[in-house]
Amino acid sequence: MKRMKRVVAIAAAAAMTASVMTGCGKSGGNEPAANHGEASGEVVSVDFWTAPQQVQYNFWESKAQAFNEAGITVDGKKIEVKVQQMPESPSSEAGIQNAIATGTVPAVSENINRGFAATLAASGAVYDLSGETWFTDVIEARKMEDTITNWAIDGKQYVLPVYVNPMIWQWNMKALKALGFDSAPKTVAEFTDVITEFAAQRDTTMKEMGVTHSFYRPSLTRPDQWWDRWYDFQMPYEALTGGKPWVEGNKLVLDKEGAVEAFELIGLFGNSIQSGEISSIWTEANPSVLVTINAPWEISLYRENNKVYGEDYIYGQAIVKNDGDTPYNFADSKGLVFYKNKSITDEEHAGAVEFVKWVYNKENSAQTDLDWLNATTMLPVRGDLNDNEIFADVMKEYPELAALAEAVPYAIPSIATEKVTDIQTALTESGTAPYMNEVMNAEPGNAPDATPYVEAAMEAMKQAGGLE
Template sequence: MKRTQKNALAMAGLMTAATLFSAVPAMADDVITVDFWTAPQQVQYNYWEEKAQAFNETKTEVNGKIVEVKVQQMPETPSSEAGIQNAIATGTAPAVSENINRGFAATLAASEVVYDLSEEDWFQDVIEARAMGDAMENWAIDEKQYVLPVYVNPMVWQWNKPALDVLGFEKAPETVDEFNAVIAAFSEKKDELKEIGVTHTFYRPSLTRPDQYWDRWFDFMMIYNGLSQGMPILENDELVMDKDSAIEAMEVIGTFGNSIQQGELSSIWIEEQPSILVSINAPWEISLYEENNKVYGEDYVYGPSLVKEEGDIPYNYADSKGLTFYKTDNVSEDQHEGAVEFVKWVYNKDNSAQSDLDWLNATTMLPVRGDLNDNEVFADSMKENPALAALAEWVPYAIPGLATDKDADIWTAFTEVGMAPYMNEVTAAEPCNAPDATSYIEDAMDAMEEAAGLK
């Protein structure tokens, strides 16, 4: 397919920062230099730099030339997405980069500056090697695949284990009925809970903040995914969100009533006695908990995204990003093929498990695999980190963000018209008395369509 930079200049018009990188240097006659951009995080740079050095030592050739991968961090100001768009517009794009979510991939795909990988044999081989079949269904954009997912943080509930014990529950709730029973028990045993420091059910300061639109991915969208059984919210620029499931999801939050802690608190889970019953989990804080002697299974436990009926699949929101290959004029065919050879080498049948184990150890973020709790390569790491092992159960059911560049518009409108005004009612209600969310969801859906120009 002919390379194009369609819409790249228009994309760059949105940028305010100059590119931080110079154009790709001229290649030696016998060397293909492949630029690989990592996320602007040192641990991720270190991981990919080590992989690139090992690959370069293999002296892999493309069309009689040796492939040499050069790793650098992508710019993060004003954002990594802005840095990539600016690089595309100025002819300095890398051959491949990580740190791409599904929404941004949709933007790049609409501009025809990234490769569709769905028909590539090597891509299918990687999916098989990493047991990713179920996960990839959720990454499709117009039935094509533009991203090779690297990591995923399944967003589920994080429960105060001592509080659950006081309330008489041996495990975290899995269904809406079980959830309602836990919140009802909270109301009945407030005095007993105060003895262990618990004064509120739920911690979520962002519920009335439209400017923090991304938090709707983690709370509303996580709950909606489970209750709707993975039904989409958006398809082909059409809002297809299931209204009934959306109402039920909103009312799950409404069930907390006036017991929600909305004030800004820092590191609530490392307090000697956390003051809340539950929050949305934050996998990136696991190391912080360990540093403060918080033990998974004793101090906190994870519970799945709620479902309506026992046996339903606990679909959740995937905080997930991956690799994308750029189809721009400054990236030669040899450089593209060299980038593919590098990624193939990292994730081929022989290397993928070790590569993903190295990633897990370096970043403490779960690689996108369907066998994390079954593959013996990961056995020791999962045994040493039961919190990650628990999260790994829900990796196959984690659904990434919407395939659109209108995420900000959609969720800002949703919060302004739906969530924020609904919370005014919720904070005046007692727990287990969720206000009817029907009118709020109906108004929010209209606002989402208008704000994002949806059908």
Template sequence: MKIKQCAALLMAATMAAVSLVGCGGSDAASGSGATAASGDTIVVDFWTAPQQVQYNLWESRAQAFNATGTQVNGKTVTVKVQQMPETPSSEAGIQNAIATGTAPAVSENVNRGFAATLAASDVVYDLSSEDWFNDVVESRAMGETMDAWAIDGKQYVLPLYVNPMVWQWNMKGLQALGYDKAPETVAEFTEVMKAFAANKDALAEVGVTHSFYRPSLTRPDQYWDRWFDFMMIYNGVSGGKSIVEGNKLTMDRDAAIQAMEVIGTFGNTIQQGELSSIWLEEQPSVLVSINAPWEISLYRENNVVYGEDYVYGPALVNNAGDKPYNYADSKGLAFYKADNISEEEHLGAVEFVKWVYNAENSAQSDLEWLEATTMLPVRGDLNTSETFTAIMEEYPELADLAQWVPYSIPGLATDKDADIWTAFTETCTGPYMNDVMQAEAGNAPDASSYVDAAMEAMKTAGGLE
């Protein structure tokens, strides 16, 4: 199932209204809380992502929870599930709901960048000091993950799933070049690219005509793709260093240059034209792309076999044994503060999420999620817990991805994400590709001047120091 990457659309009128929203209180008679928390029942609104499979999953969980008769202040909690609006984006739908007094008590589908936007308006709860939240972190073995989710030292999201973004290699192409596994270091990668340039006839026999598929590299209107290409590579070669912290650009210049030159190493063999379902071709025409784990089910339906036709390789590192930090395509739950949400509704939402992810239920809840979506839950024990043994044996591709979950870093904690990456594309990846497309594979052009220009443009676009 493909999860769409939506821009966090910051609509001026909406955000003006959001800035006036209070922090929510204990007055159950305000807004919709008067109805939701009246009598002997507290009705908690839960919004799922705009995907039917996720709605079905959360609806079944809500029904099971409602059957427990859990109470808050002597009132029975009932969870009501609905899909969040998808147009113009789920983020805009949540912002409009907050501004118009129709916000849910809790929703999924919140990434770190959007959480930063919501936190800046004080319309989401900080969970970091909540005992129940820390218990969930422990029960899901998420200790290594949560530091990367912090926003100014606070935690506003309970991460649910993560797609570690790494490389997807054409196994037959690698074998045609004499390799039996994917490269892990920058040096190994460069060696493979030089072999690509020297062995085009051997590659042609297995249908490979291009090294890398990435049509979005020159397109600033597809700024979010920088999360998946540049940021994924940067995380690996920098050792997980930050890019933005607070109002400061902290990107490591040398690592950024190195990340761009990894892309540059593909040279003029990059496939930039739009292709449909490239990995479903009888002979895929590229050696490597950025992985798309949400397409695993599609591959299986079309007899594309993991380990034979394609294989995942880690984000590249400088030295063997370095941690392969990568970009986390990851979202989670957030609890909203708004005038229409009573304190009892908030507490009811907490009780529901606590029940789903407590020590007794969390592993089974995450197994059901994995079976339904083939997206990895944010857990540190996917390859060690007996709960997941059977599915990991059935899906070796997921087992390989799971090993990189602890090293997955979510997006920037800033509401200027779109502006920053648009500026980066305009001043760095876009113009740099003009040089790259004149170079032979294995010989990356110097990216230093483009990175320098990008860093200044990023500061301006993001209002950063």
């Protein structure tokens, strides 16, 4: 699966050309329109934008066709959903901002992460769903009661989550066994033992196997790849702090001790980190690293290259302090939002809601999510993936997905702030990048003290994000 772009471009939308988009809008603005809809006869046309990925377009197009054929009406008018892909250049987020400014935004779209949702919510561009009965019903039908709390933005819910890729560790199983371990480590102590043993056998057993490095992460010192801090910092941070947040409102609430521990967990790899770019380590006959952060969108690629889950690679939970601690992780997750704009009539908004209600209602939600899983190999946001019989066959066929599904209830989405780019860039520039420069001169298993780097990063994050 092609990895989606994660670049949130906050450039001035008005400066962009409106010709990038097509849509039903007539004028800009973030207030809902009066009920003067673009109904043609007894039909209300509703625009739905998908992610700029063909498999997702195909999925939503099939759902729209089925919905349109069902003849669903609102106030006696038939709703017809029209599906198109959102633009990918310069980024899907920039395209949406341009559409909002020019009045060409759809009634509803997918492909929205929590961080960008915070930007949209701050400008009044999307609807709060938390008081909607249908929204509560969907949450119940998908067993999302625990998960949805992690999506709150200032106590409100603007996003209906669609999919989640829990970001955990992906281990070279053959290398682990050669080092004397039958399973992936769970605790900091077990993790340290594995890295220490790797260092001891680096020039012998590991070298003979072609495993030259313990960890692959070229982006650790690159501020321009700020979004990777979601994976290599937020993932261990959430696990080591019990799921604590970074930002609440206008305050930086990052747990300093937990941040130090997250830095130093990565610091344990020392000079055995592979920081050079490699196209796809896991498709090599003999992968050259012990562990990476998993890339679930590459599952199909692994299978195409005859990689067998449980033999060639295995997923290991986010590392926790003590055995039994909840293994919170970062959720590479996106969902649906409904747009407020003068170009969107009340009828169009109601039609968009009716479509999403139909797709995810109690009768249809499980089949919808199974269809999504089969189409994309990305996990739908549900709390019963390993318990609901409708998913049993696909989970049996894809044990790697079953393993990932265990991490879904503990997956926490990106921080909810419109300053996400600035904050995470500051984290890299003042924290992870200088710290990793010191780490790369240390022996594996001997992480340098990260305290001064975390302190510098926290101050820089406050300044960059205008936080207290």
